[in-house]
Amino acid sequence: MSLRMLLRGAGLGLVALATMGQSLPPPPQVLFGPLFEAVQAARIYPDSKTFADATPREAPDAVMAAWRAERPQGADALRAFVERHFVVPAQPGAKPSxxxxxxxxxxxxxxxxxxxxxxxxxxxxxxxxxxxxxxxxxxxxxxxxxxxxxxxxxxxxxxxxxxxxxxxxxxxxxxxxxxxxxxxxxxxxxxxxxxxxxxxxxxxxxxxxxxxxxxxxxxxxxxxKGAAAARQSGAAARVVRMPDGSLLNRYWDDAPGPRDESWAEDVATARTSGRPVAEVYKDLRAGAESGWDYSSRWLADPARLDTIRTTQIVPVDLNSLLWAQEQAIARRCAAAGDKACAADFAAQAAARGRAIQRWLWLPGEGRFADWDRERRAPTPRVSAATLYPLFVGLATPAQASAVARLVSAQLLAPGGLRTTPLRTGQQWDDPNGWAPLQWIAHQGLARYGQVDLAATIARRWLATVAAAYDETGKMLEKYDVETHAPGGGGEYPLQDGFGWTNGVTRAFLEKYGG
Known part of the structure; x- marks a missing residue:
């Protein structure tokens, strides 16, 4: 029986419109045919109206092409398919997924x-x-x-x-x-x-x-900026000369004094340090540029924030990202037909890659490390930053395997990836885990074939976020990955919202389901 006959038989009064030459929009049962029937027959939603009211994320033809390609079997696979390709309305009275x-x-x-x-x-x-x-x-x-x-x-x-x-x-x-x-x-x-x-x-x-x-x-x-001066003085602005003359980068801040947004906190930290206050302010500001504000990565004494020395540290994460940036500029210049630019940035990336491998890789410990300018040696701090060379594709397969072993031994927690193994009260230390580092770790490990460890980190993180969501109804800035609970520590109360947690969690849900 045709759709027009069904509508006439239902007494919907639309035949007149159809006979006037106006086409009727097809309902979901017609648009999605076998997919619609499979979802409704499996009763993956108790109310049949739920899927009938769902909104496709792509054009119906694209949804059906994916359906024919995947042919999901079983209620769980079917639900995962639907939630990838449709926005499903929340059930009345139920907490949204x-x-x-x-x-x-x-x-x-x-x-x-x-x-x-x-x-x-x-x-x-x-x-x-x-x-x-x-x-x-x-x-x-x-x-x-x-x-x-x-x-x-x-x-x-x-x-x-x-x-x-x-x-x-x-x-x-x-x-x-x-x-x-x-x-x-x-x-x-x-x-x-x-x-x-x-x-x-x-x-x-x-x-x-x-x-x-x-x-x-x-x-x-x-x-x-400052590269020429750094070649002479050893460091200028964000550029550092390594012992062999190669250039790498550090975090910095061009402004002086305590931070406007943390003025009282910075003044109090500088007051107890016994150091020149301008030096402390510069290190606090540089730590804020790192995004890891704050962590034992930057502290001479992990128990004391006033021993912060960020500007003396050459960080592996920053230099990995700049290597990736130089690679990207070279690629984009080549696509634009600018061969000189492409060659220039490819050479800069190659030089940076050599310096990272020489100064920031510790073969005896199987990890990438930050470098201490004053000690002229790698820092002893193990942290999730060791995964950045894997994330950008700079590591060798052997290095990636070694980093995976270290992650399993020291950074893998019940609820995801630890930031560091140290408990200091700083928010970028244990027991806290942060969404961006879960993504960096997952993508870096998966890139080098460490798919089981990558999946374990993602699934444990999803479990932590889900547990806190069930408890609080919120998406949080950071989490305690030891206990699947809201995180803590740092200069301000735990924040909810939360942009990067939403983004990474949603990306993991896309890959691993609910």
């Missing part, structure tokens, strides 16, 4: 294009953007890459392109991407993820590509 909750949070965390009034500390943003949440009311640099992973999984391409346009605009105005979009962040940046963000851009036109390339080259110049 993690997927549903994250999808509902994007509009809450989105802010419109913005021009600040005179005297405001906020910076102008030409396009809508996503903030982390809680006390973080502006966009933050490295957070946004991990947020974008979830936006990509949820089909929010327009927000991704808007945020990329905002970042390109910031580079055009200031020469770099600041830590966050406040005037008091204009002395520092954050881990340089812009090249990786640009790879998420769904646009592939020449104008957009040229704008991204210009932004990446300007950002690289920002990080390398």
């Amino acid at each position: 993690l997927r549903e909750h994250i999808a509902a949070l994007w509009p809450q965390l989105t802010r419109p294009a913005f021009t600040p009034p005179p005297g405001s500390s906020a910076l102008a943003m030409p396009e809508p953007y996503v903030v982390p949440g809680g006390r973080f009311r502006e966009i933050y640099y490295w957070d946004s890459y991990f947020t974008m992973l979830g936006l990509k999984a949820d089909g929010q391409d327009r927000l991704i392109t808007g945020m990329l346009d905002d970042f390109d605009s910031l580079v055009a105005r200031y020469g770099f991407v600041p830590n966050g979009t406040r005037t008091y962040y204009l002395g520092r940046s954050q881990p340089p993820f812009l090249a990786l963000m640009a790879d998420l851009d769904p646009r592939h036109d020449a104008v957009t590509a040229a704008r991204h390339l210009a932004a990446l080259k300007a950002e690289h110049a920002f990080w390398m």
